Amino acid sequence: MTTILTPDTTRARLRNEQAILEAAEQVFACHGYRGASVQAIAEAAGLPKSNVLYYVGSKRQLYVTLLERMMGRWNAMLDDISVDDDPAEVLEAFIRSKMELTRSHPQGSRLFAAEVLQGAPFLQTYLRGELRDWVDARARVFEQWAEKGLMDPVDPVWLIFLIWSSTQHYADFEAQVLSITDRDVLSEPDYRNITDFLCRVILKGCGVRRASSET
Amino acid sequence: MTTILTPDTTRARLRNEQAILEAAEQVFACHGYRGASVQAIAEAAGLPKSNVLYYVGSKRQLYVTLLERMMGRWNAMLDDISVDDDPAEVLEAFIRSKMELTRSHPQGSRLFAAEVLQGAPFLQTYLRGELRDWVDARARVFEQWAEKGLMDPVDPVWLIFLIWSSTQHYADFEAQVLSITDRDVLSEPDYRNITDFLCRVILKGCGVRRASSET
DNA sequence: GTCTATATACTGATAGAC
DNA sequence: GTCTATCAGTATATAGAC
Numbered sequence: 001m002t003t004i005l006t007p008d009t010t011r012a013r014l015r016n017e018q019a020i021l022e023a024a025e026q027v028f029a030c031h032g033y034r035g036a037s038v039q040a041i042a043e044a045a046g047l048p049k050s051n052v053l054y055y056v057g058s059k060r061q062l063y064v065t066l067l068e069r070m071m072g073r074w075n076a077m078l079d080d081i082s083v084d085d086d087p088a089e090v091l092e093a094f095i096r097s098k099m100e101l102t103r104s105h106p107q108g109s110r111l112f113a114a115e116v117l118q119g120a121p122f123l124q125t126y127l128r129g130e131l132r133d134w135v136d137a138r139a140r141v142f143e144q145w146a147e148k149g150l151m152d153p154v155d156p157v158w159l160i161f162l163i164w165s166s167t168q169h170y171a172d173f174e175a176q177v178l179s180i181t182d183r184d185v186l187s188e189p190d191y192r193n194i195t196d197f198l199c200r201v202i203l204k205g206c207g208v209r210r211a212s213s214e215t
Numbered sequence: 216m217t218t219i220l221t222p223d224t225t226r227a228r229l230r231n232e233q234a235i236l237e238a239a240e241q242v243f244a245c246h247g248y249r250g251a252s253v254q255a256i257a258e259a260a261g262l263p264k265s266n267v268l269y270y271v272g273s274k275r276q277l278y279v280t281l282l283e284r285m286m287g288r289w290n291a292m293l294d295d296i297s298v299d300d301d302p303a304e305v306l307e308a309f310i311r312s313k314m315e316l317t318r319s320h321p322q323g324s325r326l327f328a329a330e331v332l333q334g335a336p337f338l339q340t341y342l343r344g345e346l347r348d349w350v351d352a353r354a355r356v357f358e359q360w361a362e363k364g365l366m367d368p369v370d371p372v373w374l375i376f377l378i379w380s381s382t383q384h385y386a387d388f389e390a391q392v393l394s395i396t397d398r399d400v401l402s403e404p405d406y407r408n409i410t411d412f413l414c415r416v417i418l419k420g421c422g423v424r425r426a427s428s429e430t
Numbered sequence: 431g432t433c434t435a436t437a438t439a440c441t442g443a444t445a446g447a448c
Numbered sequence: 449g450t451c452t453a454t455c456a457g458t459a460t461a462t463a464g465a466c
């Protein structure tokens with residue numbers, strides 16, 4: 001079948017693909033892989049079910065594409081550190097960038113949560129490989145900081161999980177947070193306040209003196 | 216239809232109902248409400264699908280029953296506090312009991328997470344009522360402690376969410392934790408270490424002096 | 431109480447008209 | 449490229465034999 005790719009058809013294709021990805025991220029995040037239906041994704045994207053499958057191949061491929069997109073965002077956040085860096089600066093940047101990921105991509109964060117909740121069948125190799133190595137490397141630096149007296153000798157892995165969990169919470173449990181605080185949405189000032197709170201409590205809790213106090 | 220309730224039939228009924236609840240909690244926790252199938256629950260319980268529906272009425276009723284059971288466990292943990300209590304003792308007990316709920320009921324914790332992840336459609340009234348009131352009451356006590364100089368003036372609601380999220384993490388993200396730390400399970404000593412870590416960091420982070428240091 | 435059989439709706443995916 | 453029609457499979461739920 002010959003198809004003339006006019007600018008219009010290309011633009012339409014891009015627009016449809018984008019709409020599908022956004023819709024699918026929302027539906028997968030809400031109902032998980034099994035609970036999501038192609039029909040629901042198609043309706044959310046404003047397209048017939050067949051078109052969705054035409055564009056993305058299969059439900060499974062669509063899910064993998066979305067997970068890869070989210071892990072890409074995640075990796076973009078994971079910069080390397082060294083013993084010579086300032087603990088306060090690094091930890092604060094760590095908390096802030098993780099929270100910014102939650103704030104800017106709540107659906108993707110929830111998608112990730114749903115995937116891990118079902119035992120992370122699609123992410124095993126990533127978690128046991130790339131991400132474990134990254135955690136181990138960072139943990140060693142934390143330990144060296146503790147040896148140099150720059151922070152308390154806390155278990156570095158539990159510390160990393162503390163930062164991940166406390167920030168991730170505002171995506172995954174957004175419904176609970178909104179219900180309890182009687183809000184419709186979490187505003188940018190809300191996110192700023194929460195982030196400042198987490199930086200303050202976690203850094204102090206680890207015995208790290210903050211680099212500067214203007215926030 | 217007349218049925219003679221011998222001790223055996225009663226015992227069988229109880230055993231089956233128990234098996235169904237356990238199996239359903241696992242399947243709903245893993246795949247969410249929509250992603251769970253009665254068939255999968257029946258297989259996990261070792262019963263024919265029809266029997267499951269005979270016992271529990273419908274998938275929806277089964278789900279509600281499980282949520283109610285979990286909220287019962289949750290409420291059993293929520294003891295009241297007053298300004299005259301010791302902040303260190305109360306906060307530490309809060310963290311420890313929340314972590315103990317995670318440890319003893321990981322499936323229930325994940326079930327709760329999956330429910331909130333989909334927007335908490337079944338738990339709206341609970342979250343906006345009972346639980347919000349409980350949080351508000353506790354928040355007021357935290358604020359009074361801060362006024363009396365017993366702890367830093369941190370936002371009490373973010374503090375409660377910090378405790379919930381950092382403990383809940385070890386149920387919801389168990390797959391990630393196990394992959395990264397290269398474990399098959401989280402042992403009781405692991406849970407003790409994590410709990411000690413969280414008590415130490417969070418209490419210190421809020422400027423609360425710990426009551427005793429023997430743990 | 432427990433099972434088989436089945437009703438009805440929906441699932442992911444595809445074939446083929448346009 | 450986009451749609452309708454349809455496939456085989458599975459979903460929840462129930463009716464009725466035993």
